[in-house]
Amino acid sequence: MSAGRERHKCVVCGRVFPRGHGVVIGIEDLVLEFHSNRCFAKFARELLKRMPQGDVKGYARRLLEEYEEILSQKAKLKSKRI
Numbered sequence: 677m678s679a680g681r682e683r684h685k686c687v688v689c690g691r692v693f694p695r696g697h698g699v700v701i702g703i704e705d706l707v708l709e710f711h712s713n714r715c716f717a718k719f720a721r722e723l724l725k726r727m728p729q730g731d732v733k734g735y736a737r738r739l740l741e742e743y744e745e746i747l748s749q750k751a752k753l754k755s756k757r758i
């Protein structure tokens with residue numbers, strides 16, 4: 677196998693794309709490759725639907741809180757500058 681010119685194949689639409697483009701996600705030994713954000717979103721939406729909703733809700737809530745914290749910190753920084 678030759679190293680360097682590594683190419684990925686989108687798992688959703690089958691399009692081949694060069695390294696450094698698209699979205700590549702590793703889950704332990706499973707590698708998921710998407711040529712665009714749109715294909716990634718399609719896959720992610722389907723994945724979310726199939727995961728236990730109770731678990732997803734817990735993770736989503738925590739992530740939501742993290743983003744809310746980031747947003748409120750940004751808002752504070754902005755108000756300091758004025």
Ligand SMILES: [Zn+2]
Nearest residue numbers: 686689711715
């Ligand atoms: Zn694709």
